Amino acid sequence: MAATAAIYGVGFCSVSDILSTKKLIKRRVNGSIIGVRSICSRREVGTVVRCSSSSKAVAPLESEGDGRTCVIEEEGGGGGDVMRFKMSDFKVLDRVSIGLGGRADEVVFEAIVKDSNSPLHNIKVVLRKLVSTQAKRRGMRAIEVLKKLVRRKLMYHSYSMQVYGYISSPSSGRGSFTLVHGYHGSFSLRHWLQQSDWLPTLEITRILMRDLLIGVNYLHSHGLAHTELRLENVHISPVDRHIKVGILGNAADFYEDGPNSSTLDNNMDRRQMMIAFDMRCVGFMMAKMVLRELMDPLIFLKFKSFLMKGNDPSCLREFLLQILSRNSPSGNVGLQILDRNWGAGWNLLSLLLATKPSKRISCLDALRHPFLCGPRWRVAPSMDIIRWGLGSTAVRITEEYIYKQPQRNRLSYFIELMEMLNAHSRPKNWLELLPGKWRLLYCTGRQIGLTLRQPSARVLIGDVYLTINRASKLNTSISFTSDIGFTVMNGRDWPHDKSGITGKLEVNSVFRLTSGRRLYLKEEKTSEKLSFGQPNNQDSLAQKLSAKKWGKLVPYKEFPSSLPVAKLVSADIEVTMSLGDNLDQNDVTPSSIVHEIRVQVPPEMFDLSRLVCGTYVDSRLLVLRGVNGSALLFTRSMC
Structure with missing residues (x-):
């Protein structure tokens, strides 16, 4: 037995x-x-x-x-x-x-x-x-x-x-x-996470992750890599409440021939790679702790294949929103945990799962991360964390989809602050980060909002994408393609059933990218007023910068007179529209459909020549400015 x-x-x-x-x-x-x-820095006496x-x-x-x-x-x-x-x-x-x-x-x-x-x-x-x-x-x-x-x-x-x-x-x-x-x-920790009464919370996640990182750092500080960090190999002791990282039967030494070997460079590379491997395993464990759906092998396979394809982990949120269930009345608990504190959880997860081993965060740096420190231990955020938090908050506001004036003002503030903190201002950086597929989130320009107008064609706009391709690395020419998906409703009224004739409007153009500067003209120094989205946006932002809260974050004492941007020079544009079926209604024509699309979609997405500069770009977010000063906020799409 x-x-x-x-x-x-x-x-x-x-x-x-x-x-x-x-x-x-x-x-x-x-x-x-x-x-x-x-504790970790204390040196013990030798052993016999x-x-x-x-x-x-x-x-x-x-x-x-x-x-x-x-x-x-x-x-x-x-x-x-x-x-x-x-x-x-x-x-x-x-x-x-x-x-x-x-x-x-x-x-x-x-x-x-x-x-x-x-x-x-x-x-x-x-x-x-x-x-x-x-x-x-x-x-x-x-x-x-x-x-x-x-x-x-x-x-x-x-x-x-x-x-x-x-x-x-x-x-x-x-x-x-x-x-x-x-x-x-x-x-094991896997069995705990699979219990029906296990409720992931932010504080439990912090406790488990801190204890796990302390244990892994204990190994790394002794020149050992775990190499087998999985939920199945980790236990929580009911006696001392600590995480036990296993019996370490596969632990590997950082230095094959000792730390004083002549092949010091090779040993350092080996050490870095082994630490990076352990940190990636910690990232997988953190993802499963927070997102219970990843315990499903099929969903975890999609999650892992996303990373294996070389996609940037900073775009994980956009990818996981498509595959995780959000039908719960209270929303997805794991997504809410990672969205807390300005999206700090997504930032830590992206650093643990970074594509390049040299970019992965270490145990000690992870223990100092704002997501794990929480309100009890205040840490001074780095500039990267500040940029991440501004972008994450802007994305969360756009998802609420009720754009009242306070929300619109906050979005304008955040976009302006992101532009001031842009770390990639050189054209070389833009040419590296721009290519890809971007989804339009928000435009600071004119908003239709709720209206009683009666359009000639009932057109429901879907996702709006901007696809950017670089033909060759030898020149600075890039092609922009605006994809606007829509559905033409049947009948004169808006039916509950939103099915209809699907279609797509494509706008193509070629741009030349050069360096430039965006000038901020003060009203008292010019006879003409140049609008940047909101009429008093600059004055409001200047007041924000002078406040104590933002003064610590932004390296500008006053509103700058100009900022470096990527200047976009457009060539001719080409517009094509395709419909999935023939139009049955006599009063609905292709021209009326195009007119309704132009009413609902920002004009810069229909006429790409109205895009004049790029003001912010990183691995997950993009901000482009139109000729009238309105800003278009995009997120990198993984579909």
Whole structure:
């Protein structure tokens, strides 16, 4: 019965007989970054390895001998034991917790130590019998890692699964090898997330992510990479409430030949790549913690393939909005968590999953990120975080789709601030970031709003896209294509059923991109008034900049007289329209459809020659200005 339960991993165990507090350090996670750094920076005294045995030295792990314990003692006192057990030292239980989930080459048992002379007497442990050669190699590696990490016992006991020792028997062939390690509850983190009563909240996500990052940073600070960070390998101990990052059987050293090797550059590259791999795994774990839909293998496959194709992770929100269910009356909880604090969660997720390994965030920087610090620990945001927050808030306002005057004013403020903080003002940067498909979110120009007018054609406008392509890297010419999807309703009134004849209007033009400046003309210095969207937009923004709140964020003491922009010079335009079916109504003509489209769509999207400059661009957002000063806000589309 025990063997069957061990192989298939069925049944559950009570957590009342978890490891006693004598072997664990009880410590609350306060999440303080200062406390974490002080712990991590403390240097311990060196270690001396002494092996206690009978008259003979301790044999290798695969051999039989009288030696019982290999003690790693610290010169300051105390130590950690790598003990050699016998199978008779344990009372094997007839059930195995599902969260222990062994591999195909492992057989997992739960047992209680019954040797009264053992310091683990009456403590529940896990016996992991390693069958294959590769599995035995993992077990021996776990003991090697123990000897490296146990020098700092506080961190080791808090974030590792505590390898106690092994059972080795040469009875058959090269001998069997069973690893003995701590028991930390019935469920892995994956099983906790799959519980029906598990409710992801912002605070729970912060606690789990902070503890996970502290544990991973503990490994990285000791020259080790985990290489196997998955929800299945991580447990939450009910005793000390810490995340246990596994038995570390596949942990890899940063330096193959030691940190003082002559191949220092290669070692640094290896270290950077291994840290980046671990951080990417942490990003996947964070995504599954927050977005429960990603626990579905099919949805997670789409999520992972999006990143594997080289798409920028900063566009994850636009991509996930298309595949995640938003039919709930209260909305998607995960999306709301990531949208909090000016979209800080999306920023952290994009940094963890960055396409280039060199761009991925480290553990310490992630612990200082605003998403994980929250209101208790205020951190000074970087300029990148400020730009991200302005853009994310502008996008969220546009999604409310009720554009009253306060909302329109806020959008104008945010767009102006984004333009002032634009980090990519050179034409070279624009030529690299512009190509792609952009979806129109908002225009600061004329808004139709609710109206009682009776149009000649009932046209429902769908998504409006701007596709930008660069023909060659040798010149600065780029092609713009405006795609306006629409549906022509049947009948004179607006029906509840919005089905009808679908169509698409395309406008093509070629632009030449050069450097330029956008001048802000003050009204008292010119006889003519130049409008930039709202009549008093500049005066209102100047008041904002003088306020204490924005003065800390924007590097301008007063409203600038000009800003660098990407100047757009248009050639001829070409307009084509296609309909999915013939028009049945006599009073609806193609010309009336085009007229209605021009009424509802910003004029710059119909007549591309009215676009005169680009004022802001990054990997996910784009702002273009028209000849009348109105701003068009786009987001990069992933469809």
